[in-house]
Amino acid sequence: MSTEHSQSTELTAAATHRDVAGPLPERFENPGLEPHRPRLTDEDPGAARRATRQVAALFGVSVLGTIGVIVAHVAFPPGDSVASMRTSNLLLGAALFLSLIGIGTAAVHWAKTLMSDHEVVEARHPQKSSPEVREGAIAVLREGAEDSGIARRGVLKGAMISALALFPLGLAVPLIGEVGGDWNVGAFRHTMWKRGTRLTRDPSGTPIKAEDVTVGSAFHVIPDGLREQEHWIEEKAKAVVLMVRLDPADLKSEQGEGWSYDGIVAFSKICTHVGCPVALYEQQTHHLLCPCHQSTFDIADGARVVFGPASRPLPQLPITVDDEGYLVAQSDFHEPIGPSYWERLK
Amino acid sequence: MSQNTTQSRGATAAAATADYLDQRTGIGIAVKNFARKVFPDHWSFLLGEIALYSFLVLVLTGIFLTFFFVPSMGMTVYEGPFAPMDGVEMSEAFASVLNISFEVTGGLLIRQIHHWAALLFIAAIVTHMMRVFFTGAFRKPREVNWLVGFVLMLLGLAAGFSGYSLPDDVLSGNGLRIADGVARSIPIVGSYASFLLFGGEFPGEVIIPRLYAVHILLVPGLILALVGLHLLLVVLHKHTHYAGPGRTERNVVGYPLFPVYVAKAGGFFFIVFGVLALMGATMTINPVWNYGPYDPSPVSAGAQPDWYMLFLEGGLRLMPGQGTEWVIAGFTIPMNILVPGVIIPGLLFTVLGAYPFVEAWVTGDRREHHIAERPRNNPVRTGVGVATLTAFFVLVVAGSNDILATHFGLSINDITWVLRVALIVAPPVAFWATKRICLGLQRKDRELVLHGHETGRIVRFASGEYIEVHRPLDEYERWVRVAHEPKRPVALLPAYDERGVRRKGYRRDALRARVSRIFFEDRVDPVTPAELVAAQAHGEHDALPSASAEPVGALPAAEAAVDRGADAHQA
Ligand code: HEM
Numbered sequence: 024m025s026t027e028h029s030q031s032t033e034l035t036a037a038a039t040h041r042d043v044a045g046p047l048p049e050r051f052e053n054p055g056l057e058p059h060r061p062r063l064t065d066e067d068p069g070a071a072r073r074a075t076r077q078v079a080a081l082f083g084v085s086v087l088g089t090i091g092v093i094v095a096h097v098a099f100p101p102g103d104s105v106a107s108m109r110t111s112n113l114l115l116g117a118a119l120f121l122s123l124i125g126i127g128t129a130a131v132h133w134a135k136t137l138m139s140d141h142e143v144v145e146a147r148h149p150q151k152s153s154p155e156v157r158e159g160a161i162a163v164l165r166e167g168a169e170d171s172g173i174a175r176r177g178v179l180k181g182a183m184i185s186a187l188a189l190f191p192l193g194l195a196v197p198l199i200g201e202v203g204g205d206w207n208v209g210a211f212r213h214t215m216w217k218r219g220t221r222l223t224r225d226p227s228g229t230p231i232k233a234e235d236v237t238v239g240s241a242f243h244v245i246p247d248g249l250r251e252q253e254h255w256i257e258e259k260a261k262a263v264v265l266m267v268r269l270d271p272a273d274l275k276s277e278q279g280e281g282w283s284y285d286g287i288v289a290f291s292k293i294c295t296h297v298g299c300p301v302a303l304y305e306q307q308t309h310h311l312l313c314p315c316h317q318s319t320f321d322i323a324d325g326a327r328v329v330f331g332p333a334s335r336p337l338p339q340l341p342i343t344v345d346d347e348g349y350l351v352a353q354s355d356f357h358e359p360i361g362p363s364y365w366e367r368l369k
Numbered sequence: 370m371s372q373n374t375t376q377s378r379g380a381t382a383a384a385a386t387a388d389y390l391d392q393r394t395g396i397g398i399a400v401k402n403f404a405r406k407v408f409p410d411h412w413s414f415l416l417g418e419i420a421l422y423s424f425l426v427l428v429l430t431g432i433f434l435t436f437f438f439v440p441s442m443g444m445t446v447y448e449g450p451f452a453p454m455d456g457v458e459m460s461e462a463f464a465s466v467l468n469i470s471f472e473v474t475g476g477l478l479i480r481q482i483h484h485w486a487a488l489l490f491i492a493a494i495v496t497h498m499m500r501v502f503f504t505g506a507f508r509k510p511r512e513v514n515w516l517v518g519f520v521l522m523l524l525g526l527a528a529g530f531s532g533y534s535l536p537d538d539v540l541s542g543n544g545l546r547i548a549d550g551v552a553r554s555i556p557i558v559g560s561y562a563s564f565l566l567f568g569g570e571f572p573g574e575v576i577i578p579r580l581y582a583v584h585i586l587l588v589p590g591l592i593l594a595l596v597g598l599h600l601l602l603v604v605l606h607k608h609t610h611y612a613g614p615g616r617t618e619r620n621v622v623g624y625p626l627f628p629v630y631v632a633k634a635g636g637f638f639f640i641v642f643g644v645l646a647l648m649g650a651t652m653t654i655n656p657v658w659n660y661g662p663y664d665p666s667p668v669s670a671g672a673q674p675d676w677y678m679l680f681l682e683g684g685l686r687l688m689p690g691q692g693t694e695w696v697i698a699g700f701t702i703p704m705n706i707l708v709p710g711v712i713i714p715g716l717l718f719t720v721l722g723a724y725p726f727v728e729a730w731v732t733g734d735r736r737e738h739h740i741a742e743r744p745r746n747n748p749v750r751t752g753v754g755v756a757t758l759t760a761f762f763v764l765v766v767a768g769s770n771d772i773l774a775t776h777f778g779l780s781i782n783d784i785t786w787v788l789r790v791a792l793i794v795a796p797p798v799a800f801w802a803t804k805r806i807c808l809g810l811q812r813k814d815r816e817l818v819l820h821g822h823e824t825g826r827i828v829r830f831a832s833g834e835y836i837e838v839h840r841p842l843d844e845y846e847r848w849v850r851v852a853h854e855p856k857r858p859v860a861l862l863p864a865y866d867e868r869g870v871r872r873k874g875y876r877r878d879a880l881r882a883r884v885s886r887i888f889f890e891d892r893v894d895p896v897t898p899a900e901l902v903a904a905q906a907h908g909e910h911d912a913l914p915s916a917s918a919e920p921v922g923a924l925p926a927a928e929a930a931v932d933r934g935a936d937a938h939q940a
Pocket residue numbers: 424427428429430431432434435438466469480481483484487488490491525526528529531532533534535536584585589654655
């Protein structure tokens with residue numbers, strides 16, 4: 024910064040403030056648009072020609088990119104392996120990128136170097152319409168209302184409003200009637216577990232003998248006959264169970280007398296928080312962790328909540344064995360499984 | 370006309386077409402008015418454009434996907450090139466997504482561009498909204514357009530969630546199950562809401578077709594209509610501009626729509642699309658073939674929803690569950706779900722949507738505003754915004770607490786506790802710090818206006834004293850820092866009028882005065898001409914080295930600077 028420069032601005036600033044007669048204004052005044060600074064391309068025809076060539080070249084890149092897309096489409100189909108699929112994706116995408124970015128950069132470069140960069144000023148006007156227009160609008164509305172006679176003929180007003188208010192029902196009633204299926208929300212209360220239903224492996228459906236369940240191992244369980252159900256996915260979404268054999272000495276409590284069999288406990292796998300499958304079992308701590316929001320249940324202690332946002336233990340499925348030694352349910356769960364809802368305890 | 374012969378063929382054809390159209394539509398007027406419309410230029414005005422362009426990319430790629438996607442939950446057995454899924458039972462929707470990814474040439478690319486564009490779309494909407502918030506661009510007459518934008522953001526979230534669920538994979542299925550759990554928690558109607566969504570019990574057979582209709586018809590249709598309204602209002606209001614030389618409340622300064630803005634904006638569309646194509650080409654997203662088809666039993670740990678759902682997820686994770694499920698008269702009210710899943714997001718969104726009206730009430734300001742404020746010049750608003758973002762950020766982090774735990778080997782319980790505390794403590798701290806920083810920046814602006822730039826030039830006086838030369842701001846630089854108007858809290862009229870009658874609405878006024886004091890009590894006013902003159906008289910020799918001063922060349926300012934200006938100001 025040269026001394027001359029700082030001196031001259033200082034002097035002009037001083038002049039504007041000190042030489043005006045009378046008191047200083049309360050606030051500064053808007054100095055108006057800055058003088059336009061010409062760009063290189065405005066002054067040097069050579070630079071302008073160069074910029075023109077660059078813009079054209081960028082459009083050229085786009086054309087090449089588009090050709091590239093066509094070549095990649097023909098020459099590199101996804102093929103039969105994940106690797107060839109990835110190659111196809113990469114080449115197609117890279118070519119498409121060039122095809123698009125060429126146009127984009129060309130247009131922006133064109134605008135910045137070759138189109139006018141003189142700022143333009145446009146006046147604003149208050150948003151509201153002028154008083155005459157407003158009055159006109161009100162007059163028109165008033166005239167129309169008078170013509171219709173809505174104010175004088177009260178019956179019509181009432182009749183019209185009732186008709187308009189009611190007609191949506193014609194669409195809404197059939198829709199609401201059907202949109203929730205049979206609307207039988209009582210279905211939340213039950214699962215397909217019944218007295219004597221065998222516990223089977225998920226997903227194979229093979230029954231499980233008590234003697235096959237070693238201490239510490241966890242089984243993902245579905246009820247026998249699940250796949251024969253008409254709505255097996257909905258049934259599965261409620262009936263999945265996680266079963267573990269604990270050392271009977273470790274079993275601190277369970278939700279009902281005699282609901283376990285020889286250290287084998289079975290709990291609903293549907294989290295009592297908002298319903299994710301609780302799938303992570305930690306053998307040393309006997310903790311069952313829900314991966315969705317980390318609610319942690321202690322299955323040696325009646326699936327008590329030890330951490331996280333769930334409020335209630337996972338419901339326990341009472342189990343025993345049948346004459347052939349297969350694990351079976353004593354009954355359905357004794358409470359609705361899964362997340363809480365308004366009428367859950369009713 | 371004699372020049373006819375020299376005019377190119379193309380130009381004549383264009384003129385003929387224009388004439389044809391104008392005779393039938395009178396479009397000439399619209400073109401004449403519209404083509405020279407002025408748009409101000411600033412990087413922060415590009416955020417809304419990014420949102421618009423990613424939406425266009427979504428529509429284009431989405432149409433491609435509709436030709437191959439099968440919105441059906443009917444069961445089928447996969448037979449195709451992806452060996453690990455060979456013979457696996459799955460819904461037709463999931464099978465069609467595998468087909469798009471492995472057999473349709475370019476299908477995977479389009480899917481990935483579609484998904485990346487969705488993430489960018491919502492990110493752009495959110496940052497655009499932040500820009501509008503922090504610059505006060507929502508003030509009169511733009512409150513209505515803020516509401517339109519707010520609804521667009523909600524629709525963006527709906528589009529994202531409905532699309533994410535379409536492939537019917539394990540991840541999205543569990544996402545739906547969480548949505549079902551939250552819906553059920555709503556008092557009285559919860560179970561019915563769940564049945565309404567799924568056409569019966571979860572998962573049912575209709576949710577994918579229903580979401581498909583929502584995703585490709587309802588939501589995009591609404592978005593399109595509202596985007597139209599949004600832009601129409603932008604044109605009617607004329608864009609805001611930042612304070613600067615020549616920019617006033619009564620004008621708009623920028624570049625004409627045609628050709629400059631069309632070229633820049635049009636070009637920018639291709640750049641956004643191009644970058645999304647590159648992302649789709651090189652960055653895998655939502656590889657559903659690794660997750661497998663939905664089945665109510667399995668779940669994968671460390672699964673992440675798309676980023677814009679993390680704050681809800683984080684809220685659900687942070688809420689303690691012990692003792693938060695209330696039973697009243699036998700009816701269950703699960704506050705552990707209602708608070709983070711319904712009440713807090715509901716409040717947050719209500720406040721966000723209503724903010725312009727709240728601020729208008731607090732300031733009692735009924736004027737139109739067309740100059741976007743610098744965030745520092747409204748410290749409380751900026752603080753409120755940063756505090757809200759801080760809370761949002763804590764929730765997002767909480768939504769990834771398991772990833773944090775495994776990544777950094779921390780205990781998930783500890784992280785959760787730290788974040789629970791942070792959610793309550795961090796926003797007020799952020800508010801306070803932001804407000805202080807804003808006031809500090811305003812003071813720095815004053816400083817600069819009063820005493821000019823440091824030049825690094827040190828001069829020594831005959832007395833042996835060193836000072837640094839300051840170069841005053843030119844009037845254009847200065848204007849940016851003094852253009853804003855000084856703010857004052859609204860004055861409260863006494864409770865009783867002259868005749869001793871209690872004024873109506875005194876209570877409301879008192880509340881408003883109190884809130885308004887919070888807004889404007891701590892403030893830094895812009896420099897006035899009188900202050901500048903006083904400062905210059907004071908620091909005369911700073912800027913005008915007198916004959917007695919002997920320049921000693923340019924010492925680095927840090928070494929020997931004696932900033933007289935600052936001293937004088939603080940004294
Ligand atoms: C208006 C136009 C749109 C159409 C026609 C459309 C169409 C589709 C279709 C058919 C799918 C399923 C195919 C697949 O996943 O491979 C899909 C998925 C998806 N859509 Fe859209 N969509 C549109 C707009 C949007 C918008 C506005 C968003 C978000 C803000 C969005 C976000 C998604 C997401 C996240 C997916 C999942 C993609 C994946 O799993 O890879 N879509 N869309």
